[in-house]
Amino acid sequence: MPEQNASQSILDAAERIFALHGFEGASMRQISVEAGVAQALLHYHFGTKEKLYEAMFSRRSDAINTERAARLDVLFAAGGEQLPSLASLLEALFRPTVEFGHEGQAGNMFSRVLAATANADDERSRALIATHYDAIAQRFIDAFQRVVPGLKPSDAVWSYMFAIGVGMTMMAATGRAGRLSGGVCNDSDVDAVMARIVPFISAGIEALTSHSST
Amino acid sequence: MPEQNASQSILDAAERIFALHGFEGASMRQISVEAGVAQALLHYHFGTKEKLYEAMFSRRSDAINTERAARLDVLFAAGGEQLPSLASLLEALFRPTVEFGHEGQAGNMFSRVLAATANADDERSRALIATHYDAIAQRFIDAFQRVVPGLKPSDAVWSYMFAIGVGMTMMAATGRAGRLSGGVCNDSDVDAVMARIVPFISAGIEALTSHSST
């Protein structure tokens, strides 16, 4: 049981409460109770609820996208003669999120925050995704074009959007797959989902090279 | 400009306000202003905020899923000798949502509500999806197995989950595809998205018949 400072406790509590109830549904009171500190301390360290949310979001997404960038660097290392596989790109896209999203906590709380933020269309969500995810997204879109011959630039963008959509099944982890399969499928079983997501998306992207629309 | 009764005005306003701000972020006051009625009238007609949300959700989802069921009935009509194509199943899955989601209103407000509800993991969202979407989901899962030889039952469930995930790109319509493509891709252009979603998902599902995991 490591002693950690109040800021970290607050961020951990915020991650969990925001994941369970959303930005509007979560309250500063609830977060302060979960963190075991006075409510005023949240404002002392982070100013407003809005800025606490941004700090909570940045902490994990910066770690995730640093790792993603490092993996892309390795895959496209200078001097490497052959291109990486599409499957290895998808591993680099998804693994850091499912590995860095939880840290000691039960369940992957940040993935739920991310799924909700990516799908919302309010200004706060849009700005967070644009600031923290658009640059790395461009790198993956470029990578798709390099490893899939004949993939048009616009279809590389669609490929990325669809891939993220499929990955949402794993990130949101609503338990619906289990319900629909009578308990056979488990959307929290990362390895099982990855084993299906990767071939599914790979084949989907390849198929976009041959469709006829503009 | 058709005269409509207060209940319909309230549901229309609720759909729009809930789509823009979520359940917790929307207020009964805001909805009453948008509908042009007194706030007390919302409680007279629908009781609580919770029940208003459910009424708003049911109105569109019942219309959508009645249409989906009718399309499945036609595709698998008794006496029909040949099986429908996978592409035609995906049309039956997605078209009713994008066509019935808006009715006069600009933008497809209900699709945004649906995307948020499907991805959330609170009890209200889970119950609404289970009540209004699980039965028709089972019909699509069964249909996938019938038209794709060699698709295992559990992979048919994953196919459905992944298909819905891809469709979220269109339903959430956050504008991100446009941002990432410098304006070339438009996630509100239903025909353009459908032209790519259908081959993408079709190829993805076919690919699941040959992967080796259990």
Place this chain on the structure above:
DNA sequence: GTCTATAGTTCGATAGAC
């Protein structure tokens, strides 16, 4: 840095006139 106490606002819901 961390606390208690509270100011000031907004919320969902209801009472009661018409």
Place this chain on the structure above:
DNA sequence: GTCTATCGAACTATAGAC
């Protein structure tokens, strides 16, 4: 059915002691 008026609870944020 529709309105005005309002209650009591919850919220974000701040003031000020230690």
